Amino acid sequence: MRDAMRRFCEREIAPFHAAWEDEGVVPRAIWRRAGELGFLCMTLPSEYGGADADFRASAVFSEELARIGASGPGFALQSDIVAPYILHYGTEEQKRRWLPRLASGEIVSAIAMSEPGTGSDLAAVATRARRVDGGYAIDGAKTFITNGVLADLVIVVATTEPGAGSRGIALFLVERGMPGFAAGRPLKKVGLKAQDTAELVFDGVRVGEDAVLGEIGAGFKMLMSELAQERLSIAVTAVAACETALEQTIAYCTQREAFGKRILDFQNTRFTLATLTAKVTMARVFVDRCIELHCRGELDATTAAIAKLETTELQFGVADECMQLHGGYGYMLEYPIARAWADGRVQRIYGGSNEIMREIIGRSLEGSRR
Numbered sequence: 001m002r003d004a005m006r007r008f009c010e011r012e013i014a015p016f017h018a019a020w021e022d023e024g025v026v027p028r029a030i031w032r033r034a035g036e037l038g039f040l041c042m043t044l045p046s047e048y049g050g051a052d053a054d055f056r057a058s059a060v061f062s063e064e065l066a067r068i069g070a071s072g073p074g075f076a077l078q079s080d081i082v083a084p085y086i087l088h089y090g091t092e093e094q095k096r097r098w099l100p101r102l103a104s105g106e107i108v109s110a111i112a113m114s115e116p117g118t119g120s121d122l123a124a125v126a127t128r129a130r131r132v133d134g135g136y137a138i139d140g141a142k143t144f145i146t147n148g149v150l151a152d153l154v155i156v157v158a159t160t161e162p163g164a165g166s167r168g169i170a171l172f173l174v175e176r177g178m179p180g181f182a183a184g185r186p187l188k189k190v191g192l193k194a195q196d197t198a199e200l201v202f203d204g205v206r207v208g209e210d211a212v213l214g215e216i217g218a219g220f221k222m223l224m225s226e227l228a229q230e231r232l233s234i235a236v237t238a239v240a241a242c243e244t245a246l247e248q249t250i251a252y253c254t255q256r257e258a259f260g261k262r263i264l265d266f267q268n269t270r271f272t273l274a275t276l277t278a279k280v281t282m283a284r285v286f287v288d289r290c291i292e293l294h295c296r297g298e299l300d301a302t303t304a305a306i307a308k309l310e311t312t313e314l315q316f317g318v319a320d321e322c323m324q325l326h327g328g329y330g331y332m333l334e335y336p337i338a339r340a341w342a343d344g345r346v347q348r349i350y351g352g353s354n355e356i357m358r359e360i361i362g363r364s365l366e367g368s369r370r
């Protein structure tokens with residue numbers, strides 16, 4: 001499976017990724033191709049178009065994408081975040097309607113939590129869903145939404161009871177083309193240049209009862225229960241990105257020379273790479289353990305937060321040190337390490353910022369987690 005994924009990444013993504021970065025978005029055809037090969041939503045049951053696989057299948061695909069620095073296609077968001085919400089909380093009709101098309105890549109999806117005025121404090125969302133005849137009318141704006149430009153289906157987090165905090169949150173399935181729903185152009189970012197991160201606007205968007213995902217008022221609980229997988233998915237990408245950066249840097253330092261010897265032969269280079277290798281090895285073992293726990297349904301929120309926190313901090317540290325060892329070439333975008341440096345930075349910010357991860361871990365300290 002890994003070989004097939006690697007072939008797909010190397011032949012059908014890597015040669016085109018730079019052009020997609022210029023365009024700020026990946027083509028829909030690559031979504032359909034990933035679906036055709038069976039690489040999307042593999043953990044879904046086969047009756048909904050999946051492969052009855054466990055999270056390891058998704059993890060291998062994320063690793064292979066990270067190895068070629070393919071930060072554009074938001075496949076993991078569709079497979080590991082959106083599809084599980086619909087599988088776990090959708091009605092039978094919602095599952096039959098959406099899941100097979102998510103797995104085939106026929107449609108692209110997004111999840112819209114963050115707003116211009118609030119990100120970390122999810123319970124404070126201002127996007128409002130008002131009860132109207134036959135359903136709800138949604139008003140508000142979301143920002144930084146991954147897959148936002150291409151998204152045909154968006155899980156929108158809104159409040160039905162302003163002032164009720166987490167008890168007033170609900171999730172809605174909003175479709176492209178619904179009157180009042182519009183996506184902006186791709187936002188200009190420091191990295192992830194081929195990722196179509198966008199703003200979304202909801203201006204009196206009318207949805208029926210059949211667009212409510214799960215129960216009204218239970219949205220916050222649903223979000224919390226799915227976040228462990230989202231954080232693990234980020235950690236998987238982080239460790240693979242670290243391993244790739246190290247491989248590339250060792251190769252570079254082996255062929256580049258200064259003062260009559262290879263860069264690798266300076267003690268500073270060897271010590272730096274040795275220290276990073278030791279840290280990345282520890283991270284790999286921890287994340288593999290988290291994957292095992294998750295496949296058994298035993299990964300708790302605190303352990304997932306630890307994985308997200310440590311691996312994403314490490315990812316940025318590794319990219320920075322590896323860029324340094326490349327000298328001036330490391331700062332040139334044609335070198336993969338420059339892209340890895342720019343792409344890796346956001347991992348500390350999204351998926352719950354690392355300050356929020358510390359809060360989660362901190363809250364567990366007085367309990368009996370272990």
Ligand SMILES: Cc1cc2nc3c(=O)[nH]c(=O)nc-3n(C[C@H](O)[C@H](O)[C@H](O)COP(=O)(O)OP(=O)(O)OC[C@H]3O[C@@H](n4cnc5c(N)ncnc54)[C@H](O)[C@@H]3O)c2cc1C
Nearest residue numbers: 111112113114118119120144145146349350351352353355
């Ligand atoms: C490229 C990209 C893609 C994204 N994709 C999505 C997506 O698909 N869907 C989506 O909904 N969102 C997405 N986001 C949004 C992302 O999840 C938020 O940016 C993130 O949760 C932080 O929220 P904020 O930007 O509003 O920062 P704020 O919440 O305003 O935080 C600002 C700073 O304060 C810190 N802070 C906040 N609260 C606390 C606290 N209690 N204790 C200590 N420090 C705190 C934060 O850690 C941060 O350092 C994406 C963001 C980016 C950049």
